[in-house]
Amino acid sequence: MARLLLGIAIFAWLVVPGDARAEGLLIIANPNLIVATPVPLSQIAAIYLLRVTSWPDGSHIVPVNREAGSRAREEFTQQVLQEDNAGLAIYWNEMHFQGKMPPVVQESEEAMIAFIRNVPGSIGYINGSAPRPDVAPRLDVKVIAYVP
Amino acid sequence: MAGFLALAAAGASADDYQLGHGLDLGPLNIAGYSDLVARFPNRQQKSIDLDDLSLFITGHFNRLFNPFVEAELTNLSLVRWGGVADHDRGDGDFVLERLYNDSYLTDSTTLRLGKMLSPVGEWNEIHAAPLVLSAVRPAVTFRNFSEYATGASVRFADPYSQVPDFQLYFQPTGEFSERPRDITLHQYRSVAGAHVSLPLGLLDKFGVSFQQSKDRFGVDQTLYGGDFHYTLGKLTLQGETTFSDISNNGTRTARDIEWGVYTALSYAVTDNWSLYGWYEGFADRTSPSTAHDLLFGIAYRPQPAMVLRLEYLQNIGGRAVNPTGLTASWAVLF
Numbered sequence: 001m002a003r004l005l006l007g008i009a010i011f012a013w014l015v016v017p018g019d020a021r022a023e024g025l026l027i028i029a030n031p032n033l034i035v036a037t038p039v040p041l042s043q044i045a046a047i048y049l050l051r052v053t054s055w056p057d058g059s060h061i062v063p064v065n066r067e068a069g070s071r072a073r074e075e076f077t078q079q080v081l082q083e084d085n086a087g088l089a090i091y092w093n094e095m096h097f098q099g100k101m102p103p104v105v106q107e108s109e110e111a112m113i114a115f116i117r118n119v120p121g122s123i124g125y126i127n128g129s130a131p132r133p134d135v136a137p138r139l140d141v142k143v144i145a146y147v148p
Numbered sequence: 149m150a151g152f153l154a155l156a157a158a159g160a161s162a163d164d165y166q167l168g169h170g171l172d173l174g175p176l177n178i179a180g181y182s183d184l185v186a187r188f189p190n191r192q193q194k195s196i197d198l199d200d201l202s203l204f205i206t207g208h209f210n211r212l213f214n215p216f217v218e219a220e221l222t223n224l225s226l227v228r229w230g231g232v233a234d235h236d237r238g239d240g241d242f243v244l245e246r247l248y249n250d251s252y253l254t255d256s257t258t259l260r261l262g263k264m265l266s267p268v269g270e271w272n273e274i275h276a277a278p279l280v281l282s283a284v285r286p287a288v289t290f291r292n293f294s295e296y297a298t299g300a301s302v303r304f305a306d307p308y309s310q311v312p313d314f315q316l317y318f319q320p321t322g323e324f325s326e327r328p329r330d331i332t333l334h335q336y337r338s339v340a341g342a343h344v345s346l347p348l349g350l351l352d353k354f355g356v357s358f359q360q361s362k363d364r365f366g367v368d369q370t371l372y373g374g375d376f377h378y379t380l381g382k383l384t385l386q387g388e389t390t391f392s393d394i395s396n397n398g399t400r401t402a403r404d405i406e407w408g409v410y411t412a413l414s415y416a417v418t419d420n421w422s423l424y425g426w427y428e429g430f431a432d433r434t435s436p437s438t439a440h441d442l443l444f445g446i447a448y449r450p451q452p453a454m455v456l457r458l459e460y461l462q463n464i465g466g467r468a469v470n471p472t473g474l475t476a477s478w479a480v481l482f
Contacts, residue, residue, distance in 0.1 A: 046307040049350070052255050058211045060175070086419060087350050087379075089452035093168055093481060094274045094351075099206050099216040099250065101177055105166060 026128035027145035064124035065103035168453025183277035189473035244325035267343035277479035288408030387411035440465035
């Protein structure tokens with residue numbers, strides 16, 4: 001029985017595409033952004049919690065979220081922000097009233113990529129596998145961190 | 149300018165609007181909140197009031213230029229009936245709440261110039277009805293200090309919350325666009341103060357406040373305060389306290405100190421429903437007795453930006469600051 005299960009596992013590993021096997025989150029930013037990579041996840045969390053509002057060159061940071069309920073946002077919230085959704089909703093409303101802009105919401109991966117590509121200073125995330133130096137970027141955005 | 153145009157093109161359209169997020173127009177965001185309140189005090193006039201219709205605009209341009217303005221229509225009585233009419237006309241006042249610019253000197257230090265909310269406790273800085281715990285505001289969260297400062301403040305907030313946040317602020321002369329006397333108890337001429345807040349979590353904190361002020365009659369006031377907010381699963385505990393020492397007081401008041409304390413407990417029954425209650429003791433400078441109030445309420449939030457509340461306040465001692473009776477409200481952040 002154990003051999004059968006092991007065989008099934010190996011077969012699954014071979015037939016499942018690599019991207020799906022190793023998929024995590026790619027943290028992406030506007031391609032014109034000049035920043036040392038990888039950006040620490042603690043800094044990305046501070047950006048989304050509106051405690052860091054400017055890039056090192058002084059430009060304003062525009063954080064972008066996926067819509068509530070999307071898988072990417074759930075993963076990002078759990079792994080990077082490490083907070084619960086209800087608390088974040090209250091927190092961002094309070095920050096908004098105090099003059100700090102909560103993350104912009106984009107309701108698809110395509111919309112997220114288009115926004116990041118076009119808006120200076122923007123940062124967001126998409127599902128994806130770890131970037132490889134031998135593979136040229138295809139998205140016209142800058143990958144600044146990877147969350148496994 | 150290129151960033152402005154790109155952001156406007158990529159991110160701003162009416163289709164993107166979400167309740168509570170405001171409307172993005174390039175580097176500007178236009179938002180606001182409304183608060184419709186029905187009051188049924190036991191022995192006074194009943195009313196339905198538009199307590200607040202507020203509009204606030206946030207701008208982010210670069211490190212140095214980040215303006216913010218908030219103006220509101222407040223205290224507009226829509227319907228009144230029964231009981232004894234009070235002195236408040238309730239015909240609405242237009243108020244400039246805030247007008248300032250933030251310059252981010254570093255990632256952690258901000259210079260704010262203009263008219264701002266004074267950081268005394270937590271409630272005053274997030275006082276929008278959709279964001280606070282109850283429709284009835286505890287007296288200690290606004291009544292015995294200057295809610296505003298027109299001048300300069302320096303704010304320090306560590307991006308990683310490793311050390312306490314602090315704010316220093318200073319108002320050298322009168323309040324810019326001063327609120328009319330029928331909606332404020334005291335009009336302050338000079339204000340200076342500090343607030344230190346120890347972050348304990350995303351929403352949880354412990355803070356201390358200090359404020360020195362002089363009002364238009366020359367009365368000096370020195371205030372010390374504390375506030376906390378702590379979450380334990382579905383339970384949230386929060387509270388504020390202040391103690392004020394009043395001097396150059398003449399014969400206008402009944403006592404030379406003024407103090408108050410409120411402590412609240414709320415329980416999230418579901419994601420949308422919550423129960424809450426608070427106790428407040430408040431010793432007003434004009435009254436020889438100390439008011440003691442209990443409030444119980446239920447809130448329904450169909451979404452984070454909207455809340456409907458029904459609550460009952462019972463005065464259990466002293467001359468009431470908030471009247472005994474039922475209050476219902478509908479508040480929306482838009």
